Amino acid sequence: MSNILTIKNLSKKYHTPKEEILAIKDISLNINEGEIIGIVGSSGCGKSTLLNILSDLDSPTSGKIIKNNLTDAYMLQSDALLPWLDVLENTLIGLKIQKKLTPDNISYVKDLINNFGLNNFIHAYPNNLSGGMKQRVALIRTLALKPNIIYLDEPLSALDYVTRLTITDEIYNILKKMKVTTILISHDIAECxxxxxxxxxxSKRPAIVKNIYEIKLDNPSIPSKNRQDKLFNYYYDLIWSDLDK
Ligand SMILES: Nc1ncnc2c1ncn2[C@@H]1O[C@H](COP(=O)(O)OP(=O)(O)OP(=O)(O)O)[C@@H](O)[C@H]1O
Ligand SMILES: [Mg+2]
Known part of the structure; x- marks a missing residue:
């Protein structure tokens, strides 16, 4: 597998009028093409900070990010839709800004809308969508630019359990089909x-990498089925016990 993203000795310090906050301390990582990477860590440890730096919204205090020929897209922790635009317009907004509203791209986005089961809502406004639908639309907007890597910051945390399980399978299938490298932040170990x-x-703040686990389930399948895998609880317990509380 070829390397798509390298993080070298990354540190981030915030300066506030009152104090200096070291959020990230010397993180180094290699991300390979096509991998789905989960990042877990206690609240406030520096996860969003890391994604903000990866996506160039923020800059590191020291260290380097090496992107090998990639286009990336970011779905923020609280990513809102524009209320005055309908579903299709919301999903096309990124392409519009980048002046890439070609017939091919539009039909690609319409296919995604279809794959996510939103065909009947293509001209609905965000106010008339459920929480799960809104998250689907935000995700389609992120995927519309055909990134080869996406950063997802707690994309499903606002959703109820059942919706969450359904969407997780949908997202998984689409990411794997499109071979999108994914970095997912989640509080939910089972989900990861x-x-x-x-x-x-x-670790808790300042974030350092405590451990990296390769998940090798006995019989890997889609996420909802993976929860029944023989080795699921083994990994769950391992990671739970490793997490700073
Ligand atoms: N712009 C900022 N200025 C000052 N401090 C900040 C800033 N952004 C984040 N911090 C601090 O840096 C630390 C890490 O914040 P971050 O948002 O990365 O945590 P997180 O792991 O994403 O937390 P959560 O799981 O709650 O989303 C926190 O202590 C936070 O208060
Ligand atoms: Mg966060």
Whole structure:
């Protein structure tokens, strides 16, 4: 597998009027093409900071990010839809900004809308969508640019359990089909074990990499089925015990 993203000795310090906060301390990682990587760590440890730096919204205090010929897209922790645009317009907004509204790209996005079961809502406004539908639309908007790597910050945390399980399978199938490298932040260890090829456990702040687990289930399948795998609980317990509480 070829390397797509390298993080070298990354550190991030925030300066506030009151204090200096070291959020990330010397993180180094290699991300390979096509992998789905989960990042877990306690609240406030520095996970969003890491994604903000990867996506160039913020800059590191020291260290380097090496991107090998990639286009990336970021779905923020609280990513809102634009209320005055309908579903199709919301999903096309990134392409519009980048002046890439070609017939091919539009039909690609319409296919995604179809794959996510939103065909009947293509001209609905965000106000009339359920939480799960809104998250689907935000994800389609992120995928519309055909990134080869996406950063997802707690994309499903606002959703109820059943919706979450359904969407996880949908997202998984689409990411694997499109071979999109994915970095997923989640508080939910079960979600990570069922969804990810590798899980990175961060320490409490300042975040350092405590451990990296390669998830090798007995009979890998889609996330909802993976939860019944023989080895699921083994990984769950391992990561749970590793997590700083
Ligand atoms: N712009 C900022 N200025 C100052 N401090 C910040 C800033 N952004 C984040 N921090 C601090 O850096 C630390 C890490 O924050 P971050 O948002 O990365 O945590 P997180 O792991 O994403 O937490 P959560 O799981 O709750 O989303 C926290 O202590 C936070 O208060
Ligand atoms: Mg966060």
């Amino acid at each position: 074990v069922s969804f990810c090829d590798k899980i990175i456990v961060l």
